Amino acid sequence: MQALQNDRLLRALLRQPVDTTPVWLMRQAGRYLPEYRKVREQAGSFMDLCTNPELACEVTMQPIERFPLDAAILFSDILTIPDAMGLGLYFEEGEGPRFKKPVRRAADVRALGIPDPETDLRYVMDAVRLIRRVLDNRIPLIGFAGSPWTLATYMVEGSSTKTFSRVKGMLYSEPALLHELLDTVAKSVTSYLNAQVAAGAQALMIFDTWGGVLTPRDYRDFSLQYMHKIVSGLTREAEDRKVPVILFTKGGGQWLEDMAATGADALGIDWSTDIGEARRRVGDRVALQGNLDPATLYGTAEVIRERVAGILDAFGPGPGHVFNLGHGINPDVDPVNTGVLVNAVHELSASYHG
């Protein structure tokens, strides 16, 4: 087997020396790219795009062809698991995801099975295999899943929500039922991520988009506990290399110490935390990924470079940093600015290494 030509990402996630800080961007394959919008239109619905391995591979590769990114990330959605559980995922234009059959009662929770990745989610595994082939070991491929708590919010609410009334209603009035749901989802996520590794994913990321809406105590009980279980159940080596795992809780800046104790290799942080402070807090236990405000890309090239420099300087010298946005790239960003960002990271970070 051919060696990975650019393994900065894997090395940085394991806090090993690199020549420059690696960079990739959450939602780097997405609506801000005109070539993405074209494929998306041809595909039909968003789910038609996700479930077609050739098209998913094509859009995964688009940002790689444009920018010298240090990683590709599987083009997919965190809600593929509940969809495979039979909840009937669909997207209303401009409304976000919805489920035809939300999970509300004990009977709904108990009816849920654990999807078999190679049959129920075969389109994802096929996409992983195809992307790996097309990537041809240039850069690593990141696989991902949503956290059990985050998936449960959509499964119980049945749609996006601002107040989390239903899922928090369950948390506060039927906590045992919510735990049962989270347990089933955690087992599904573990099996799904392991299948992605078997198919060729070289690093994994768990997106806990909604962990930050919980109290510290509930975050530990209802979100972190299940991510911890997942991390413990993951295949951590493949193709003779360690498969690093990144945990990302949006709004989780106050809980980094707890997150570092899960055994994850790296933590994603949003832009509300100073990455230098975060590094002091987590010490040498984990690498850090982040943390540019996605809105920085509305600025001039000068502002983007200045903000990149600020984050590199805050993190300081030495390994253990993967540059990224603190959240997904916004659809109305000019791709030219994305290029400015990627180049700035490589150019400005060299002096912090070696």
Place this chain on the structure above:
Amino acid sequence: MQALQNDRLLRALLRQPVDTTPVWLMRQAGRYLPEYRKVREQAGSFMDLCTNPELACEVTMQPIERFPLDAAILFSDILTIPDAMGLGLYFEEGEGPRFKKPVRRAADVRALGIPDPETDLRYVMDAVRLIRRVLDNRIPLIGFAGSPWTLATYMVEGSSTKTFSRVKGMLYSEPALLHELLDTVAKSVTSYLNAQVAAGAQALMIFDTWGGVLTPRDYRDFSLQYMHKIVSGLTREAEDRKVPVILFTKGGGQWLEDMAATGADALGIDWSTDIGEARRRVGDRVALQGNLDPATLYGTAEVIRERVAGILDAFGPGPGHVFNLGHGINPDVDPVNTGVLVNAVHELSASYHG
């Protein structure tokens, strides 16, 4: 002049001894109360309700008649100031606030005047005077305003937003223009809050609903700096008592030390921060207000009492705590549970005092 019968709130905000922890709830006058919905329907639009001092007074008093709350808060909206500046506030049903004339260019910013509270916002001052008369010194009345950053987000976006693209676009590409806008808004807020004190407000709260979407550096430059200026410009004594000021940045749990340095008397905290940790961090510099997750009110009476006990215990003995939710009460909460909460605070907190 008659003395205040229940001054727990004012004492707690100044870290003076109290018999039990005072409690009030953000949006305590609101849609979860059937009597509110009735008045709201009669009034016409939400702004019709805000601009009618008699009706604003009536809904302000509704929760006071139902529950043994330790404070009333003026029924109004943070967007009265930009409305008085001529931006044309209106509410689309289920869509949140909108402005007919958002602030986008330098000319828009420079055209903004500082409203005169007693003429341009007379309906607010009349409401304050009327509520004080009706309250008859039973409990204190809290006045409030939005933070300059939070008001600017609505003024620039023209509506609610998830990505803050326009206002952050201005922050990253035209920071000097945004500073000019924030300066005008800060002067307007200072004058508005001082007029509320002159009209009878006995404590003040600044709502920085959107400060938490900024980076730590931008929070200090674009939000906290202007709240600091406001605090420095406020009338801090009226009717021979100190007028305490509360700063509340939703999502500001990581910046409490900076907030405490503004000279505010108290900080509001949302539920993502452990109030015991927060107290250790701010020491004796400020009182703390919070921090029950509003969704707790979906739980049983037992769960509500247990969570109230948890927060009282985390804060610990001694003065300086005002019990509140970490955000506004949700419209779909059962008012019975609100009563359970208020009673639990008074009953369970007595042992931490005296």
